[in-house]
Amino acid sequence: MKHFWNILRILLAIFMIYAGAQHFIKADFFNPFVPDFMVYKTFIIYASGFVEVILGMLLLIPKYKYTAATGILVLMVCFLPIHIWDVFSNTPAIGSHKAALIRLPIQFILIALAYKFSKIKN
Secondary structure (H helix, E strand, C coil): CHHHHHHHHHHHHHHHHHHHHHHHHCHHHHHHHCCCCCCCHHHHHHHHHHHHHHHHHHHCCHHHHHHHHHHHHHHHHHHHHHHHHHHHCCCCCCCCHHHHHHHHHHHHHHHHHHHHHHHCCC
16 A cells, blocks of 8 residues: 555656646746736746645655645645635636636645645655
8 A cells, every 4th residue: 555655646746846847837827826916926826836846846755755745735725715716706717617627626636635645654
């Protein structure tokens, strides 16, 4: 079972690094997710991408994997209201209501995985 969780941890790390890199490659894609009342939207997109990449890399280092998982958990919980708002919005930030309904459960899966990895000792 230890190998199963290690594989999932590595997959989560790769996902975080990839998703974080996308904040730099396709910053405009993430623009609709940042609420209009927030200033420095581009900075927020780049900063969150940077944090995602760093946490993903740290998740691969045994010494820092629990800290990284806790950081990912906090980050995903911070992003959760955006995904919930998107589901109930008349005009979802990106894509259709169907896309928003798909993203929301993925957010809960990421939260659950990050929580699990912040707690298990393997």
